[in-house]
Amino acid sequence: MSDQPLLTYRVATSPAPLQAGTAGTNSQGRITITVTAGAEDTYCDWIQIAVPGDAKSGGAYFTDDPKPVFSSDGNWSAGSLVQVSAQHLGLAGDALYYRAIFHYQGDDSEPFDGTLHLGVSGELVDSTGALDLHLTEHSDTSSDPDDFASRRRTVPLSVTEPVFYLNAFLARDDDSATAPKTRFSSDDNPYLSWESNGSHYRVFNGDGAIVYEGSDTFFTLPDDCLAMDTTFTLEASMSPEDVGSGFETIHQYAVLTLTVKNPTLDALTVEGEISGESGLEISGNAAVGNSLVVNNSLAVNGSADVGSSLTVQGNTYTQNSLTVNGSLTAKSGLYSEGSAQVSGDLTVNSTLNANGTLNAYGQVNAVSNDHYVRIRELRGPYSEQLSINSNTELISGCDLNVTGDSKAKGYKVFSNNDTVSLWNNHYSGYFYATMFVSDSRRQVAVWDPGNDVNSAQWRISFD
Incomplete structure (x- = not known):
C-alpha cells in the first residue's frame, strides 16, 4: 500500500453533490482541489489528478474532453488532461481515465508554501454512484529528490440523480474575464452568467422589467440598464409556462446586486454629509440634511436644499431654487434659474447668475479678477439702507440715473434742473x-x- 500524501487536499464540487445527466443530455460538473502545506515541511516536484473517463470504472465518469482547473502563484505549471489507461495510473482493470500532471518550477531547496488550486471541469454522463478522484504527489520531507516517493489518495465523490438547481449567479466584464465583479460604470455592459440545469431563464431588473429571456445560462447586459445601483433577479424553470391539467412550473430564483460608480438619480435625500469626489448630477430635487461637498461640478435639474454648508469646487447649477441654510462656497461659477437663498456667507470665485431672487444673510464675496456681478436691481435689507463699504467707480460711458435724492454725507447732491x-x-x-x-x-x-x-x-x- 502506497504512502498517503504529505500535503493537505481540500475537495469541493459544483453542484454539490455532483449530478448525473439525463438520457441523451449530459450535465456540467466541476471538481476543485485546494492544496496547502501539511503538518511538516514537504518538498514536492509534481502532483497528478485523475478522474474516470468511461463506464468501465464501474461508476460515474466524465466525457467529451473535460478541461483542467488550475491557479497558482507562478511556481507551478498547468498540466493538460489526457486520456490514459488504468495501468498508467497503477490501477487494476482496463478503464480509461483523464489525467493531468502539474509540475513545480520553483526553488527545489524550499519546501511547499502557499496555496495551489487544481481540478477538472466537464460533462458528466447519466450514470450515478461513486466517482473516484485519484490524487498522487511526488514528495518527501527531505529536499533530496532521491528520497521522493509517489504518495496516493483516492477521494470518492457522490454523483446523484439530477435535481433542479440554480447557483453561481455572477457578473464579469465580458465572457473572457475570470474575476467576478459587482461594481461597474453606468455605460458598462456586464456579462452575467449562472449555473443551472433548467431549460428556460428570465432576468428582471429592479423595476421588474425583463432584460433577458432564453435558454442560455449567460448574456451581456444591454445598454441603459445600469443608470443606478440595481438588483437583478434571475428566474430559472424547466418550462417557460404552465402546461396541461394541474401542471405548475417550478421556479428557482437568485439575485445579484450591481453597484454603479457614476449613478443617475431621480431624487436624493441625505440626512448626513455628502462628499462627491467628482461631479454630481441630479435629475430631480436634492435635499441634504447636513453639509454637501462636491470636488467637481454640481448640477441639479430640480431644486437644491442643503441643511448646512455647500462647497463646490467646480460650477454650481440649479434649474429651480437653491436654498442653503449655512454658508455657500462656489469655487467656480454659480448659476440658479430660480431663487437663491443663503443663510450664511456666499462666496463665488467666478460668475454669479441668479435669474430669480438672491438672498444672502451673511457676506457675499465675488472676488475673482476680471469677473463681474450683474444685478438687475440692487436693494438693501428690508427697512434698512444699502451700504457700500468701498470706493465706487462709475465706468466711462455709463450713466448714473437716480430717481430719488442723491446725498453725500447726509447732504443732497445737486443735479441738473434743481x-x-x-x-x-x-x-x-x-x-x-x-x-x-x-x-x-x-x-x-x-x-x-x-x-x-x-x-x-x-x-x-x-x-
Whole structure:
C-alpha cells in the first residue's frame, strides 16, 4: 500500500453533490482541489489528478474532453488532461481515465508554501454512484529528490440523480474575464452568467422589467440598464409556462446586486454629509440634511436644499431654487434659474447668475479678477439702507440715473434742473434778481430783510 500524501487536499464540487445527466443530455460538473502545506515541511516536484473517463470504472465518469482547473502563484505549471489507461495510473482493470500532471518550477531547496488550486471541469454522463478522484504527489520531507516517493489518495465523490438547481449567479466584464465583479460604470455592459440545469431563464431588473429571456445560462447586459445601483433577479424553470391539467412550473430564483460608480438619480435625500469626489448630477430635487461637498461640478435639474454648508469646487447649477441654510462656497461659477437663498456667507470665485431672487444673510464675496456681478436691481435689507463699504467707480460711458435724492454725507447732491436759494453769510440775506435793468443787464442784490422771496430762486443747469 502506497504512502498517503504529505500535503493537505481540500475537495469541493459544483453542484454539490455532483449530478448525473439525463438520457441523451449530459450535465456540467466541476471538481476543485485546494492544496496547502501539511503538518511538516514537504518538498514536492509534481502532483497528478485523475478522474474516470468511461463506464468501465464501474461508476460515474466524465466525457467529451473535460478541461483542467488550475491557479497558482507562478511556481507551478498547468498540466493538460489526457486520456490514459488504468495501468498508467497503477490501477487494476482496463478503464480509461483523464489525467493531468502539474509540475513545480520553483526553488527545489524550499519546501511547499502557499496555496495551489487544481481540478477538472466537464460533462458528466447519466450514470450515478461513486466517482473516484485519484490524487498522487511526488514528495518527501527531505529536499533530496532521491528520497521522493509517489504518495496516493483516492477521494470518492457522490454523483446523484439530477435535481433542479440554480447557483453561481455572477457578473464579469465580458465572457473572457475570470474575476467576478459587482461594481461597474453606468455605460458598462456586464456579462452575467449562472449555473443551472433548467431549460428556460428570465432576468428582471429592479423595476421588474425583463432584460433577458432564453435558454442560455449567460448574456451581456444591454445598454441603459445600469443608470443606478440595481438588483437583478434571475428566474430559472424547466418550462417557460404552465402546461396541461394541474401542471405548475417550478421556479428557482437568485439575485445579484450591481453597484454603479457614476449613478443617475431621480431624487436624493441625505440626512448626513455628502462628499462627491467628482461631479454630481441630479435629475430631480436634492435635499441634504447636513453639509454637501462636491470636488467637481454640481448640477441639479430640480431644486437644491442643503441643511448646512455647500462647497463646490467646480460650477454650481440649479434649474429651480437653491436654498442653503449655512454658508455657500462656489469655487467656480454659480448659476440658479430660480431663487437663491443663503443663510450664511456666499462666496463665488467666478460668475454669479441668479435669474430669480438672491438672498444672502451673511457676506457675499465675488472676488475673482476680471469677473463681474450683474444685478438687475440692487436693494438693501428690508427697512434698512444699502451700504457700500468701498470706493465706487462709475465706468466711462455709463450713466448714473437716480430717481430719488442723491446725498453725500447726509447732504443732497445737486443735479441738473434743481432749484436752489443762495444765502450770503456776510450780509445775512438771499441773492435775488432785482426789477432794475441797467445796460440790458439785470442787477443782483441781497434781500436785506433776510427772508426768501420768489426772485431769489435759481435753477442749476449743466448747459
